[in-house]
Amino acid sequence: MDGDVPLLRARGVTRYYGSRVGCRDVGLDLWPGEVLGVVGESGSGKTTLLGCLSGRLEPSAGTVEFRQRDGRVVDVLRMPEPALRKLARTDWGIVHQNPRDGLRLGVTAGANVGERLMALGARHYGQIRSAAVDWLGRVEIDRERVDDWPETFSSGMQQRLQIARTLVTEPRLVFMDEPTGGLDVSVQARLLDLLRRLVTDLGLSAIIVTHDLAVTRLLAHRLLVMRGGEVVESGLTDQVLDDPQHPYTQLLVSSVLQP
Amino acid sequence: MSAYNFAFLDEQTKRMIRRAILKAVAIPGYQVPFGSREMPLSYGWGTGGVQVTASVIGPDDVLKVIDQGADDTTNAVSIRRFFVKTTGVRTTTRTDQATLIQTRHRIPETPLAEGQIVVFQVPIPEPLRWLEPRETETRKMHALEEYGVMHVRLYEDITRHGHVETAYDYPVLVNGRYIMRPSPIPKFDNPKLDRNPALLLFGAGREKRIYAVPPFTSVRSLDFEDHPFTIERWDQTCALCGAADVFMDEIVVDDKGGRMFVCSDTDFCERRRGR
C-alpha cells in the first residue's frame, strides 16, 4: 500500500454550464483520515465541485483519481458506470443536504439502515435488524424507532438516519453536501458533535461542502475557500480562519456573526 | 384457418422468437426483450405464452394446455382450440403424455421428465417493478446485481407481518445470478422449479419479454436464513381422490359457508381415481 498516494486526487477539475463557470481548474489531495472542508457562498461552485468529484457530474476538463482498498488507483471520470455505482454503494458514502434525498421514505428505519448490508449479501434477518438497532443507537436515535417510518421522524432525526444508512458499511470516503443545512441551531450543534465523533471513531475521510464556517471549524482539518468557481485560498482550517490571507476569505470570516 | 401459416405466426417471426429463447436459455433468468406481435387473443390473456408455444411447436408435438391447473377452464380451452386450428397437433389432458405444456398459474403435480417443455404465461416479468417503476433503472439493477432493494421488501414484510407477504409469483434466484418472477404460480409450486428435468420457458407478450430456466438449473426462493421459505399447507385432503400435499381448490358448496377442497390439478386427480 503506497503511503504516498492520496485517497482522492483531483487536478484541473473544470465544469461549465453553457458559458457560465461552475468551477474552474480545481485541484486537491485528500488523505486517509482527513476531513476537507469546501466553503463558499451560494454560486461559489462548491456543490458543482462535489458533483464532479463524486462522478455524478461530468466535468468539462480535469481528472479525479481514487485509491481503492486493494491499493489500485482508478480514474473516477472514466470508470464504467457499473463500477462507479458499485463504488458509490460500498467504499463511498454520500450525505445529502435534504435527508429525504438519501432515504427510502416508504420503508422502516431498520430497512433503511440494513439495505446496504443486504446489498452486500447479508441474509440473516435477526442480525440485520440488530445491526440497524446498533447503528440507531450510535446516531442517537431511540432504538425503539427501528420499525418506524422516516416520515414520522423530525428532520434532525432523518438526517441522523441518513448518516447511519450511509456509514453502516464503513465507507472510506464520505461526501457531504451541507449536512446541517435546514436544521435548527441546537440540532445542528448536536449533529456536528455526532459527526465529529464518528469521523474519529471510524477513521473516515470526508469532503464537506458548506457555507457555514462554524461547521468547518468543528469538523475539517483543511479548508478550500471557493469564490466564483475558483479556489482562492487553502490550508489548515485554523490557519485559514484565524489568519485569512485572501481578501474574500477575510470578508467571509469577518462577516460571521459573533455571539 | 388454412390461409394462415402453421401455428399462425410467419416463419421469420418464429425465428426471431426462437433466437430470443436461445438467448434466454443461455442466460438463465434473464429477461430477453423481443418483438412481441399482436395475436388474436387479448394481451394479458396469454399472448406471450402462445407466441413461445407457437415458435417451438412442431407437427409431432402433443400439447396440453391448463389454466389454474385444469384443462377445462375457459381460457385453456380457448388456447387449445387455437393451436388445434392452426397446427392440427394432437392434444392431451395427460401430463405424462404431453411433450409441450402451456400453463397459467400452476405447475402440474405429476413430476415432469427430461424432454418436456413447459411454457408459462407471464403478466409482469419484472421482479423489481413494484419497487422501481422505471425500466431504465431496473435493467441496470439486474445488470449490476443491485438486488438490495428486493431484500428490503422482504425485510419489511417480516417486520410488519412476521412473514413474507407474497403468496404467489414469489421471486426466485436463478442459477445464483438473476432474480426472476416465476409467473403467478402459488409459492407452493416454487420448489418444483429447482433442478427440474424439463425446460421451463416464460413468455410475457404485453411486456415483450422472454426468459427461461434450462433443465437441472438451481432455482432458490428468496428468504432469510432465520425466516426460511415455506409453502402452503392444508389440513384437508382432496375430497375426490384423498391426496394430501397437493395444491387445493376451495369450493364453496352451499350458502351457509360449507366448503370442500379438491385437487387443483385435474389430470393428477383423475389419474389417482383411475380414470
Place this chain on the structure above:
Amino acid sequence: MYVAVKGGERAIANAHRLLAEDRRGDPSVPELSLDQIDKQLALAVDRVMSEGSLYDRELAALAIKQARGDLIEAIFLARAYRTTLPRFGATRPIDTGAMTIRRRVSATFKDVPGGQILGATFDYTHRLLDFDLIGGQRNRATSPDEPAPDGGDVAPGGDLAAPGGELAALGGRLPRVIDILDRDGLIESEEPDSDRRAVGDLTREPLDFPAGRDVRLQSLARADEGFVLALGYATQRGYGRNHPFAGEIRVGEVELELRPEELGFPITIGEITVTECQMVNQFKGSAAAPPQFTRGYGLVFGHAERKAMTMALVDRALRCRELGETPASPAQDEEFVLYHGDNVEASGFVQHLKLPHHVDFQSELVLIRTLRAEAEVRAR
C-alpha cells in the same frame, strides 16, 4: 356429491353463437353494409386505421361491424390481422408538402399563401342535434337566409393544384406556414438524425429507453385517442406547458411511392388520406444560439385533427430532455406515456382480471388465515 366442473368447451361455443346473434340484432332491421360504415361512419374508420396501424378502409369497416361498434375491439382486430400480413418493403417517406389539400388552416397568421381553406369541418357547427337526419338527408334547397356557398374566402377544397387553379402560381404545392418562420431562422429546423441509423419500427422491436423520436411518434400515432387527448389537455393546463400555437393543420391525400428492387426506380402504388399538424411552441435559446421557436408534430391516417393536434402537443412535451427542460408532468415522462398509450395492451390487461385467479386467491387465503390466527394467539 360434487362433480368437477366440466363443459368449458361447450360454454365457449355457445357464447360465440350468442354473440353472433347479438351482433346481428333484430333480423327485421336491415344489415349494415361495409360501404355504409366506410362512407357514413368514415371518421370511425379513420380512427381504427390509425390505431390499428393498418390503412385499409374496407378491413377497418369490417372490424367495426364485427366488433359491434366497439372501436377498441375493432382496433384489436385490425392489429391482429396486421400480424399475419407479410412485409415486402417500405415506401418512401410521404411528402405532405405535395398533398392534395382538402383542408388547411393556420392560427399563427391571419392569412397565408394559398389561403385558409376551411374544408368540411365540425368546427363552426352549432352542436344542435339535427332531427332532419332521422329520416335521411334530403337535398335541401338553400333557405333564403343562408348565402349560397361560393368560391370567395371559403374554398371548397378540391384539386387546387390543377392548372388555372389557385395554386398554379405557387407551383402546384401549398407552401407550409412553418417554412415562413423557417426561412427567417425563427423556428428550429427539422434535421434528420446525423448518425443515419435506420428508422425504428415499434411493431417489430420492443421499446427501449431512452426512446428515439421516431419510435415516440409511432407510439403516439397508434396510441389511444383519449389517452393522448388527456395528456395534451394537461399540458395546456400547466402540466408541462409549452405555449403551443397551431402553425398548420392540413388534411388531404398524399401519394405512396415504392422503389422495388427489381425495377430500380420508384413507382406510385396508391394514395392515402392523412392529417398533419405542426405546432409552434415555446421558444428557447442557448449560450451559443439565439432563441428560436420549437416544434411539435402530429400525423395520423384519415381525417382526425383532434388526434393529430394532441399528438403534436405530447410530442413536444416528450422532447423536454433534448430541449433542456426539466420533466415535471406525466406528459413529459417517456416511460409513462409510451407504455400506457396502447389501448390494445391496456384493454387486454385490464380485462384479464376476468380470468380465473382462484389459485392465487387460494394462496392469499391461506396466508391471511395464518396471519389472523397468529394475531389471535398474540392477543390472548
